[in-house]
Amino acid sequence: MPSYPCAVNEETTPDVDDLPEQMRIRREKRERMLAAGVSPYPVEVPRTHSLAEVRAAYSDLPADTATGDKVSVVGRVMFLRNTGKLCFATLREGDGTELQAMLSLNNVGEDALSAWKADVDLGDHVFVTGEVITSRRGELSVLADEWGMAAKSLRPLPVAHKPLGEETRIRQRYVDLIVRPEARETVRVRSAVVRSLRESFHARGFLEVETPMLQTLHGGASARPFVTHSNAMSMDLYLRIAPELFLKRCVVGGIDKVFEINRNFRNEGSDSSHSPEFAMLEFYEAFATYDTNAAMTRELIQEAARSVFGGEVVTLDDGSEYDLSGEWTTLTMYGSLSEALEAEVTPETGVDELRKHAAAVGLEHDPALGHGKLVEELWEHLVGDHLHAPTFVRDFPVETSPLTREHRSKPGVAEKWDLYVRGFELATGYSELVDPVEERRRLTEQGRRAASGDDEAMRLDEDFLRALEYGMPPSGGVGMGIDRLLMALTGLGIRETILFPLVRPE
């Protein structure tokens, strides 16, 4: 093999002799076509109709019909049956529509037929020009006068009738999309859900904005950030963990109804419901409260279910039904925890007593946890993990909700709710804290925690406080994970709802 000192990369130009037989043979077919003066990758191919258009135009032909109509169609070869003088191929196009091509010795001639048998593999894109007919078995087909390669595939497709391994599905989503209709359907559903959300917001007079992903200070949530570096500014930057503080700046500025659908990044592990990068919806509305925005959140989800699935009872991946219709259950955190413990727990309950409860129910916990965190962990353990039907849980401990307004009448709790669906947290909503002095006090406390090593604590954001000092109207805000909304509506794991989840390189 000749040596090319600069340009050759072993990864991208493997020695052909070292390839598995099936890949070597496909490359040889490509070479053979080139040598014969035929491009395996033409810039343009004849195409008068999509496969779907042909199907639509000839939906009810009886078997063994010749229409006399000529079309040119293109598709990926998903099925091949070559016999001596008659070849069949099933072509498929992007939306999954399939149409059969037939090549008969009488119509295409001996050279074209033998070229077809020699050059075409499963997975190739080909075009066929010919008459629309139905086969003796009634299959709608194009009977070729001519055929040609549209794009040669150099890799064999996985076996069509065995499920692809999970790792390959994720690492090579393009293959998953080719062979598994459900993978394409998930993409379609996700797009439709996001579209429905946007339409619901537009119908209510909300404006969509895009706020910084690169931030000099991360805030708006409790999570570890990814750190990156700006060469031009000679400073480290954070990938955002939430858009909250910028969306509130919008509300201060008079964008009274505002939403953003975009990516957040959290420097944490991944599992069946977490991903380091995930799509998030946040919306803020002046003069809303955690009561009104809970109702709106329910409407957004129900509208998405209706527009995408045609109803508010959805069918999940495992075949079970999930009912999102009507009003949803509402609990309070302290009330439902007290009920589960069969003992009164209030914001005044001491840490020692909470620890006894934790020990009694077998919940291991960090001894450094304060009242708020302990209450939340007990609640998740005893109540949250067991919630199946859509449920709002309200009135969280104040100390773990630094951006939330204290309850108007109940001391020690915040006007905050979490929405649980099928046992996981789907969304959270607040009556927003807008008092700049109280906000500064809470963020200063968060800053102290950060300084003492809590790397999930929020940083003091002076510019955000300055914005609040100009006066933010009373407002409600909501955050909802888009990936999790897809999980809720379909029953899929998060790595199926995300097209290209982060994976370690092979």
Add this chain to the structure above:
RNA sequence: GGGCCGUUAGCUCAAUUGGUAGAGCUGCGGACUUUUAAUCCGUAGGUUCUGGGUUCGAGCCCCAGGCGGCCCA
């Protein structure tokens, strides 16, 4: 971070007690002008994830590592 399980042909998977690494589909050659996961005949395809070790002999046992999954924190 801890524990358990997995990693074998292009794909999906076998391989008994440590004793020649197999099947189906796919591929290649052949027959077939109505197939639909066709059928029939023939045939090819392996760094058993990587590196060490034990052994006459390792896919299998031991050690370290990679990647993945599940459970826990």
